[in-house]
Amino acid sequence: MMEVKTRPRITDGALLVLLAVFTAVSPRLLPAGAVGDRVLVQAGGKEWGVPLLEDGRREVPGPLGPAVLVVESGSARLQNAPCPLKICERMGPIRRAGEVIVCLPNRIVVKVPGREVVDAVTR
Amino acid sequence: MMTDTAPGPALGEPRLSLPLCILLTAVLALTGCGEPRPYKETRFMMGTLVEVSVYAPEKAAVQAVSRAFDRMAQLERVAHAGHEDSPLARLRRGEAVVLEGDLARILEAGMAVARASSGAFDPAMGELVDLWGLSMDRPRRPSDGEIGEALARKAGLALPSGACCPGGAPVWMDLGGVAKGYAVDMAVELLVDAGVASGVVNAGGDLRTFGRRPGRGIWKIGIQDPDSPQELAGVLQVGQLSVATSGDYQRYFEEDGVRYHHILDPATGYPARSGLRSVTVLAPDCVTADALATAVFVLGAEKGMKLLEGWPGAEGVLIKEDGTVLLTGGIGDGIRFERAGKGIRDQG
Numbered sequence: 001m002m003e004v005k006t007r008p009r010i011t012d013g014a015l016l017v018l019l020a021v022f023t024a025v026s027p028r029l030l031p032a033g034a035v036g037d038r039v040l041v042q043a044g045g046k047e048w049g050v051p052l053l054e055d056g057r058r059e060v061p062g063p064l065g066p067a068v069l070v071v072e073s074g075s076a077r078l079q080n081a082p083c084p085l086k087i088c089e090r091m092g093p094i095r096r097a098g099e100v101i102v103c104l105p106n107r108i109v110v111k112v113p114g115r116e117v118v119d120a121v122t123r
Numbered sequence: 124m125m126t127d128t129a130p131g132p133a134l135g136e137p138r139l140s141l142p143l144c145i146l147l148t149a150v151l152a153l154t155g156c157g158e159p160r161p162y163k164e165t166r167f168m169m170g171t172l173v174e175v176s177v178y179a180p181e182k183a184a185v186q187a188v189s190r191a192f193d194r195m196a197q198l199e200r201v202a203h204a205g206h207e208d209s210p211l212a213r214l215r216r217g218e219a220v221v222l223e224g225d226l227a228r229i230l231e232a233g234m235a236v237a238r239a240s241s242g243a244f245d246p247a248m249g250e251l252v253d254l255w256g257l258s259m260d261r262p263r264r265p266s267d268g269e270i271g272e273a274l275a276r277k278a279g280l281a282l283p284s285g286a287c288c289p290g291g292a293p294v295w296m297d298l299g300g301v302a303k304g305y306a307v308d309m310a311v312e313l314l315v316d317a318g319v320a321s322g323v324v325n326a327g328g329d330l331r332t333f334g335r336r337p338g339r340g341i342w343k344i345g346i347q348d349p350d351s352p353q354e355l356a357g358v359l360q361v362g363q364l365s366v367a368t369s370g371d372y373q374r375y376f377e378e379d380g381v382r383y384h385h386i387l388d389p390a391t392g393y394p395a396r397s398g399l400r401s402v403t404v405l406a407p408d409c410v411t412a413d414a415l416a417t418a419v420f421v422l423g424a425e426k427g428m429k430l431l432e433g434w435p436g437a438e439g440v441l442i443k444e445d446g447t448v449l450l451t452g453g454i455g456d457g458i459r460f461e462r463a464g465k466g467i468r469d470q471g
């Protein structure tokens with residue numbers, strides 16, 4: 001049976017270090033809805049990651065033409081989308097786990113990976 | 124000889140301090156460590172992004188989910204007028220079509236809501252939907268004359284009934300308000316038959332849960348905040364149920380400073396202006412939830428609430444233009460709703 005003591009011990013330190021490493025290297029274990037450090041982009045049958053920690057602009061290809069993924073201050077949004085209703089431009093910016101931008105006509109999905117607050121969203 | 128009489132643990136027993144125990148427990152709880160993760164797959168189909176999320180061993184999940192997507196793709200070919208050989212496209216050309224199987228069941232579900240809502244949901248809106256171009260992503264504001272003529276033709280339409288539509292005059296049906304819901308139902312049926320214990324099928328917001336959600340038993344379904352696309356207006360906690368939402372905030376275009384959204388009022392041919400921004404309907408099956416959400420949005424708060432209260436097994440969360448929320452009587456009785464959006468508040 002495990003004995004619980006109130007005074008810190010050396011083994012505690014080792015466990016704390018392990019815990020810190022475990023949490024740092026495993027983004028999957030972030031709390032639900034936590035601010036993410038990257039987005040996953042799906043377009044043209046491929047998927048790739050884009051870090052949210054470096055500001056920048058990248059073209060994302062789509063059947064209607066390229067859209068621009070803008071990363072700014074830790075969040076991402078789509079800009080200059082060639083689709084007619086521009087729904088995808090209105091969906092951003094995103095930065096927390098589970099948030100997603102979808103461009104249906106141009107077949108682009110941008111999502112912050114990680115544990116989501118809810119199982120699904122109705123919209 | 125001095126001996127240490129203080130009691131100590133036997134060699135090899137782990138020892139943790141109380142603060143570390145608390146920290147460990149908190150971290151594990153916050154990170155959700157140990158919570159099972161679903162197998163997820165998404166595809167573009169039926170004019171939306173469909174996500175199937177299941178709790179099952181990966182090999183079985185991959186096979187079952189693939190078959191569920193195949194079934195939905197088959198239904199898309201049947202119930203979408205964009206496919207040249209689909210029964211709907213043939214009806215639009217005035218050809219004779221035998222209505223049976225899936226198409227008959229989709230139409231039957233739509234007509235049931237059409238009758239109960241006095242036509243606020245109308246499967247014969249095909250010509251008007253095309254005229255506004257919103258379903259084809261070619262939006263335009265039709266002239267009043269065009270809308271009047273299309274309404275007159277719609278009034279003269281004899282919707283197919285029974286098993287056979289003999290052909291003759293073109294019939295412009297649009298099953299966009301029910302076909303997605305039906306496809307979700309059929310996908311869930313297939314997954315359950317394949318032995319998948321639990322999951323969610325979500326076709327762009329028309330969704331259905333099945334089984335018990337591993338870890339917490341109930342499913343948490345977010346309702347999008349009409350004013351902020353990445354925020355939630357609230358969270359529903361449900362068991363096995365279907366949920367569908369109709370709102371004016373996602374598919375719209377602006378012309379001369381006027382916003383035109385995609386939910387057309389069958390009585391006027393123009394986007395419905397009922398004072399509602401969002402209607403979320405919960406029902407045992409998704410095809411019904413889908414059609415009811417559209418009907419309630421068109422009817423407005425008062426008549427819409429009456430429709431929901433009289434429909435067996437249906438519940439609703441209605442968000443008005445001023446941000447107030449209306450809940451049907453059954454919310455709170457097995458279904459929980461927590462408000463989350465900044466501008467969302469109780470009625471009164």
